[in-house]
Amino acid sequence: MRIAVVGAGGVGGYFGARLAAGGDEVTFVARGAHLEAIRAGGLTVRSPLGDLRVAPDAVVPTIADVEAADVVLVAVKLWDTEDVARQLRPLAEGGAAVVSLQNGVRKDDVLRAHLPESSVMGGVCYISAFIEEPGVVRHNGSLQKLVFGEFGARAAEPSLRAGALLDRCAAAGVEAEVSADVERVIWEKFVFLVGLSAATSAVRQPIGVVRGTPGSRALLLDVMREAAAVGRARGVDLDPGLADERLAFCDTLPAGMAASMFTDLRRGNRLELPWLSGAVAELGGELGVPVPRNQAVADILSPYVMGTPAGIDA
Template identity: 55%
Template sequence: MKIVVLGSGGVGGYFGARLAAAGYDVTFVARGKHLEAMRESGLKVTSPLGDILVERPQVTEDVNSVGKVDLVLVSVKLWDTESVAASLRPLVDRGASVISFQNGVHKDEILARHIPAESIIGGVCYIAAVISAPGHITHSGTMQKLTFGEYDGSKSERVSLFYEACKRASITAEISDNIKRVIWEKFVFLVGLSGTTASIRKPIGPIRENPVTREFLREVMAEVVVIARAKGVEMSESFSDDRLAFCDSIPAGMTSSMHHDLENGNRLELPWLSGGVAEFGAQLKIATPRNKTIAEILELHVMGKK
């Protein structure tokens, strides 16, 4: 497979590096100092699962300079989705399929406004990884998983080929026959983790251990479950309790990319996380007081300090 990684930060940089190290033809799309460092010194990944150095990565700042490709992995920040989606049309017209491993539930709807829906494969990722320095990705913990699948539930050749690529690259992977539900299940946890860690300014450990903040975390996730069910997603009413138990299983020091961005003065994905839940609630006339409050608390930080 010839693969393009569009957005080479924590998610794209990590998984792209594993695929490149396994011998796959991977082109990284990056910009700024990160791009310069990758060109000069390669792409380094520090991980408890083993460090990687892609010494001479194929890297560009123009996704359409790579010609014909089989698969595009989208991992840019959510506010860039609209602009990059428009740039994908030439690649799709030449036969490329697209999987977004971005956060949230809005991503594929935005992509489908610019490229044919049949070119989109649904996907979610589970990892804690960030750009710790230009050209350097740091992976925290041992969780690194990709789940993906066709929206019609079929097991297509393109999905099977990418699954085999992940296996060869030592990436934990799973094919789902109900990827829409999986995306919303991830969204429940993601909104809970990002909303609480960013608004409380602490990693998950202290939040889950204190009775007050633990209940706050549960209620944040419970609001997302109500929204999901109202939108027709197959999900148990008690799924927030399931995700709370999952929160007990992850490292105490784990935090969210939104908390990391807040601490570093970067722009936040808030409008598509707790802010997005509050917006769904307003549209559906469903109260989402916890997520609405998180969105209000963090409003002044949305655009970052940079």
């Protein structure tokens, strides 16, 4: 299978390298120091499941350099989605299936606004991975899973392209499954991610502190309940006890775990806040669902969205 991976960071770098090792023709789109390092020495993935190395010629600087693809995996930061979607149109019109592995629930709406609707498949990933240094991706732990599937009426029938991608994941040693209700899967992950990112970033402490303090624990639960309520208002079939179940899951996480948004906040980097609690606040307003906790988080963290302002200590 010809696979283009747009964004060779932790997510794209890891899954793309696994698929390449499984025999697929994988092309990575990268930029900056990461691009130059891969060009010089290839892409290295360090993982408890076995290290990998992808040859330097597997990377290109722009989507236009990808001649053709059967599948495109989108793994860029959410603020780059619209720009990437516009550039992907020739590949999508050429028959490529586009699968976003990004966080958030509006990513596929953005893709469909610029691409043929039939080209977009839903997807989520479960992994802890990051760029350790230019040219090197570090995978933490053993979790590495993809879930993908068709949207709407197309999900009711077997999908040849989803089945083909599932087969390639199996050949690469990537845990994967095809979902008949991928929108629900996306929202289930979103509810948890919004809670983890909002609570750890607003409190500026990892999950152990957040869940162990009554006030911040309540914040975590309320943020997730609001996100789930918005999803239900949009017609997504979310279990009424989803937020409570996700809170119980948070109790099983390593105490030092925090969302990537909290890491970005500490480093002074740009935040995905508008696509997380910000998206819950915006959707809640559109749908008439009260979301005061998410709105408060979005307001509190708003000065840091574009990075830590000069003279401010995050």
